Amino acid sequence: MLRPMRGGPAIPRWLQLKHALRDLVTFDLGPGDRIPTEAELGQRYGLSRITVRQAVTSLVDEGLLHRQQGRGTFVRLARREAPLQKPGHFLASAFDEASSGKMRVHAAETVPAPNWVASRLGIAADAPVHKLRRVLDRDGGPVAIRTSFVPAALAPDLLSADLSPPLHLVLEEVFGLVAREAQERIEVIRADSFRAGLLAIAEHEPLVMTERVAADAVGQAIECARTYYRADSFSFTRTLRRGEVRPVRP
Template identity: 30%
Template sequence: MLNKNSPLPMYYQIEENLKQRMDTGEYTPGDMIPSERELSEFYDVSRMTVRQAVTNMVNDGYLYREKGKGTFVAESKIEQPLQGMTSFTEDMKQRGMDASNKLLGFETIPATHEIARKLHLKDNQEVYRIQRIRYADEQPMAIETTFIPKTLIPDLNEELVQGSLYNHIEKRLPIANATQVIEATIADEHQSQLLEVPPLSAVLHIERNSFLQDGTPFEVVKSAYRADRYKFISDIYRS
């Protein structure tokens, strides 16, 4: 099973073999993997070597532990390229997943100084604040709060925001580009409940400022994505 003459460490070979067994369907999401003792006997290595391999896979999001129960195969992460500007609904459709929303709040409020500055508005000018949970195949992926100038889309209502906002906006306004900032944070109690993750779980805080073709900013979006289900990929080039 393992090549003990290989320069690759034993723990790394175990990781790769377990990933291969997950890829072939021997272990599927939610399955409990064998115990450290069973894996050490199977691979004919020490339990310390197995523990290092399993811990690495937990840290990388392939596995998760439940205290007093065991170690289980995690759901695969959704890969989101950083190139291109797409909506959550479009992202999920491209992956063959069913996107849905749960509306937490829809209201018109006076813009704070921060939001007004990013949307090129005057302080206290009216904006929509839309709060939603975004789901993929009925699993919560993100909590999203969107701010849009009311003057840009005066007819926006609760029914429209249940679907893809971008589809509605692009019927009258040409979307061009966005600036996006991603930071790692810890979920607070409220976020943990909504995302159905343990308290203090890692989340990806993403803030997007989006613009129309004429340079007018049309939205600020603040999102908290589950770090155990989402990862971002970027192609980079040496200039």
Template identity: 30%
Template sequence: MIDKSSPMPIYYQIEEEIKLQITTGILKPGDILKSEREYAEYYQVSRMTIRQAINNLVSQGLIYKRKGSGTYVQEKKIEQGLNGLTSFTEDMKSRGLEPSNRLIHFKLIPATSAIASKLKIDVHTPVYEIKRIRLGDNTPIAIETNIIPANTVKGLTEDIIAKSLYDYIENTLHLKIGKAMQIIESSIATKAEAELLGIAKQSPILLIERETHLADGTPLEIVKSSYRADRYKFMISMNR
């Protein structure tokens, strides 16, 4: 309970109490919080005080507001380490989540000059363009577009990419994946991205672009992804 005689601001005490309920599991992911009016009556404070506590918890990513519905406890974010190169499928499985895909399109296209330059192939050389929604436990996590040279990764089909692309490359084609360069930046979701990811328009997202190479240096793929910032975070361990 809050202490109105304390020098600590009341909104902060309420914020910390709700935060404690979340971290201890009293309030679970997906639970709906009391309304501002209900909290104000419970704590005998103004709705403005409650609003400040709630807004602070929203900014910390612990809760989120759904227009016309209420305020909910945020799902726990999926952490991905940046110390190694893994596929989305491997990443989900390592966290005990069931990976799946929703295919938007899978087609063979001629390489543009920009694609050809990055993949070190001739312009108009055939490349696969694979656009998918990536899901963990049936929850949309990211929109991902892969550009892969068809002469390097042969025989791709929809059935293969529905499983694990990296598994096919390494265990069927026996190509050794070497390293990748990855760039991450923040953005806000477009209307199209928001609809595919099941989030509100202009919600924060993480834009990721990766260029992957085989162990012998041959360019393997260009990957562009839009990740839900409310469900995903990246972690790196650094030594001095």
């Protein structure tokens, strides 16, 4: 099943091998399949162990492969495709798609607003906010965390409500807090020890972090949420459509 290496002398041999292995993983193997050992790859392609290791390590770093001590190198489980915006509700996301039983509340409490949260919500520092942390499980393990902050003055009894639905629906249907717009930004960060522990990954592993502030029709912020996705479990997609193009007239 091994694919031939392609490319001329200007392309390093390790990079040619990387492309061949990427084709193997993409077209011939499935999640959980083991790739040949470094020794087998070296013999097949006539390459040194160092060259083979460089190619394999590059694919491990990209998240296509993962090593298991004493067992070998395997194709990672496919990342879950996560559209940046989904139909049905403009605040819906991959985090909100979890079927019943896969979303769990990790913590729910009322706390003084940290300075950064107060600035996002437009409230006084240390004003009470409800802090809700939920964990999304997939394939038996945690893959994402969302921490939401809601001004306690807007929804005093939030923590007594059923928190199993997506929070934006709870705010709408129970408390009449209807979001009309939201500002969202995306960053790639490294997991600190706390988030690494919650997500069962090593410290400093990459995470995709989205921060969203939702506001009502008069511009009052009603929720600030940060969602942390394991970078090895999700890929983010967005559909772009060209609207009507109107001619520019002088």
